[in-house]
Amino acid sequence: MDKLTLCIPTGRLKDETIVLLSKIPSWPSDFNLNSRKLIFEDLSLPWNIILSHPKDSSTYVEFGAADIGIVGKDILQERGNEVYELCDLQIGICQMVVAGPENLSAAELFGKDSLRIATKYPNITRHYLQEKGLNADILYLYGSIELAPIIRLTDAIIDLVSTGKTLRDNKLKIIEELFPVSARLVANRISIKTKMESIFSFVQQLKGVIGNE
Numbered sequence: 001m002d003k004l005t006l007c008i009p010t011g012r013l014k015d016e017t018i019v020l021l022s023k024i025p026s027w028p029s030d031f032n033l034n035s036r037k038l039i040f041e042d043l044s045l046p047w048n049i050i051l052s053h054p055k056d057s058s059t060y061v062e063f064g065a066a067d068i069g070i071v072g073k074d075i076l077q078e079r080g081n082e083v084y085e086l087c088d089l090q091i092g093i094c095q096m097v098v099a100g101p102e103n104l105s106a107a108e109l110f111g112k113d114s115l116r117i118a119t120k121y122p123n124i125t126r127h128y129l130q131e132k133g134l135n136a137d138i139l140y141l142y143g144s145i146e147l148a149p150i151i152r153l154t155d156a157i158i159d160l161v162s163t164g165k166t167l168r169d170n171k172l173k174i175i176e177e178l179f180p181v182s183a184r185l186v187a188n189r190i191s192i193k194t195k196m197e198s199i200f201s202f203v204q205q206l207k208g209v210i211g212n213e
């Protein structure tokens with residue numbers, strides 16, 4: 001069987017991914033991905049591994065640098081990379097929401113004459129506003145999005161929520177839920193044909209351990 005190249009995101013998904021992979025029997029129990037190395041091609045590994053920024057995993061898979069990869073549904077929606085979604089890994093679970101000040105109702109927010117929304121997800125936000133028939137200015141920010149409405153830079157945000165702690169600590173609340181988010185296993189569209197057997201075997205092994213605490 002072909003040895004696959006797997007793209008694992010750094011950041012908060014990395015640890016959960018390693019927990020999942022280490023439940024697969026062929027994973028070497030003493031293997032350590034916690035260095036600054038970005039490529040792992042050790043003979044002891046059942047797959048070659050590359051580590052990418054979480055926003056880039058689906059791009060590496062789309063362009064064939066990796067056969068398969070792990071990526072949040074938020075990034076798949078935002079970037080629209082041409083990859084094949086294989087399965088939900090049930091890690092990195094959160095929700096994409098519209099959130100705003102605690103005292104603001106949905107009717108008040110959406111009834112505003114000039115609406116401004118801060119987000120790390122401009123494409124998702126544009127699409128959402130179009131679907132709702134709303135006109136708004138989108139303020140693209142890199143992080144700490146919750147800051148924008150509390151200093152009244154924007155009326156609301158479109159961002160991820162998991163525990164809700166960031167919203168609560170900043171006196172914000174969910175105004176509307178857009179879609180659930182979790183990490184997905186994706187495959188390159190050519191590899192899925194040329195390395196079908198290896199990919200199928202990998203998916204079967206993963207499916208055996210997904211959701212097992």
Ligand SMILES: Nc1ncnc2c1ncn2[C@@H]1O[C@H](COP(=O)(O)OP(=O)(O)OP(=O)(O)O)[C@@H](O)[C@H]1O
Pocket residue numbers: 010011012013054055071072073074075092093094142143160161162163181182183
């Ligand atoms: N609060 C959260 N709870 C659960 N999963 C999350 C949460 N925030 C983000 N995620 C998921 O984890 C993925 C990676 O997020 P992470 O915070 O590691 O990186 P990032 O925000 O894209 O990058 P950076 O922190 O460098 O800006 C996201 O694309 C999303 O799918």
Ligand SMILES: O=P(O)(O)OC[C@H]1O[C@H](OP(=O)(O)OP(=O)(O)O)[C@H](O)[C@@H]1O
Pocket residue numbers: 142143144145146159160161162163164165166167
């Ligand atoms: O509901 P919670 O559990 O509080 O999580 C939500 C927060 O997590 C993410 O931010 P992240 O930690 O990635 O930081 P960032 O804003 O700098 O991107 C997201 O953008 C929220 O800010």
